[in-house]
Amino acid sequence: MFEVPSLSDLNVGATLPVTLLALGACVLLVVDLFIPRERKSITAWLTAIGIGVSLVFSLLSLSGAVEFGSGELAFSDMYRADRLTDTINVAALITALLGVMVAYDYLERTRLQRGEYYILLMFSAAGAMLMGAANDLVIVFIALELLSIPLYILSGFRRPQEASEESAMKYFLLGAFASGFLIYGIALIYGATGTTNLPEVWDAVAGVVAEDSAAKFLVMIGAGLVLAGLGFKVAAVPFHMWTPDVYQGAPTPVVAYMSVAAKIGGFAALVRVFGMGLSTFVLESGAPAAWQDTIWLVAVLTMLLGNVVAIVQSDLKRLLAYSTIAHAGYILIAVAAAGTAGLEDTAAQAVVIYLIAYAFTNAGAFAVITAMEKDDASNTSLDALRGLASRCPWLAAAMAVFMLSLTGIPLTAGFVGKWFVFKVALQADLVAAAVVGVLTSAVSAYYYLRVVWMMYFEEGEGDAATPPALAWAIGVAAVGTLVLGALPYLLSDMAREITLAFGG
């Protein structure tokens, strides 16, 4: 009845970056047992090498220099290795590499140096990569869990510190709650269309809408529940409540990694599910997809809440947590734009450009907080920034770059990201969302620039320690932010050929 596919049909070659990373993590899990406690730097190095090798393969695949596998589809149409997959792979792997570099010295000085940290980080990076490659709703679900479960553990990694444990429990309970929504939504879409394969869903949804059957409502509810499940992952209002608590309580290097990785994975999946699978869900002919209004409303709420609440924060980690909520709103505008027929590809490109710019900037900003933080997790308040510039001029300069980039000042990566997002929003006629985006960016300048002001123009005891690995991470992130901002065509060339596949 069912044929067992042969190994050559699976097209494993096309999935090389993610399979290498996942297998590497499995091997490392065993190898780590034989590495003595005081020499865990070996594990860190091996992890960095594993991620590096995978990154090289992704870049080769992206540049088109080497053709891995035959064709785009792999693992019986479950996995799609296209341009979007490659760019998401690169973004996730760069984040993972920065995550390892930021974590190493922090783990050392807080006596947390355990091999699991790096291995969990590898697994969750593999989850983020798989979300970008999902060609089937099954993969969306499993990749989401592969991304999330290690992050739950990492948030609680600093046990028995209470704040860390508490953040892990909150993250876990709300995360599992959200995956309940996601899976229920997927079940409804499966019921309405009879398939979980995204291109087939695309086909079937067009039929469902044309027939005007009751199945239409199943798709509608299903899409809403999937949006809730993924919206939780990317911290969109009204599913954002966990973000400030988790980001404040979790160990700072974990936040540097997860604030970016979870967004990369979540938005990649949103683009895949809505841009690719449900873009034919058009209730009136000629109108944009039915979910477009919902998503841009969520985007507007997210931008407003994130930016306004960030103003009154006194803790730097909490402030940046609200800032990550705000940035989820900006990217959601681009996702909403994917609902207009013909703009799916441009919208996906804008999402990827924003994500890569955001990866360098946000990971860098949290890396700076890691440098400031004392061993007892104190010294992360805004006041701790006072006078940082006189004591650590380079660190303060890097932080200033990250803050300017988060604001979206020209010549930084953040500006390039916002430029493409707002451009696609205007093309899709989402003028209101774009206007709110620009206005809230102006509001955000207040709290981002206040950080810069405090570092440079106020007297204080601001101090930080930057051991080599951390300094490299901050340096790479700052240089990346500036280079991508000064040479915007690097990003746009990389993203230009992203197309979403349609039809069976």
Add this chain to the structure above:
Amino acid sequence: MVPLWMYLLVAAGLFSIGMYGVLARRNAIAILMSIELMLNAANINLVAFWRYNQPAQVGGQVFAAFVFVVAAAEVAVGLALIINIYRQRRSVVADDVDLLKW
């Protein structure tokens, strides 16, 4: 044969009970159990849709099996985290876990 909508109704009811449980219960273990209800509601849906619409394929059934596996992994991690909290504070009630502003 029992019509499809009855299965869907049971699943929707189970999902709603689970959601209510997550929002109303304060004990972390009870919240975890409610989440399990939600996942199993989705499973009923998947299997029912498979049986009625696509009996020749295995998609829905396999998906349900994946959900079991992931749910088991989630519970393993979740219980570990809750035990950690319990060791520190002798309580698993969500309201007592309030070090960070909610």
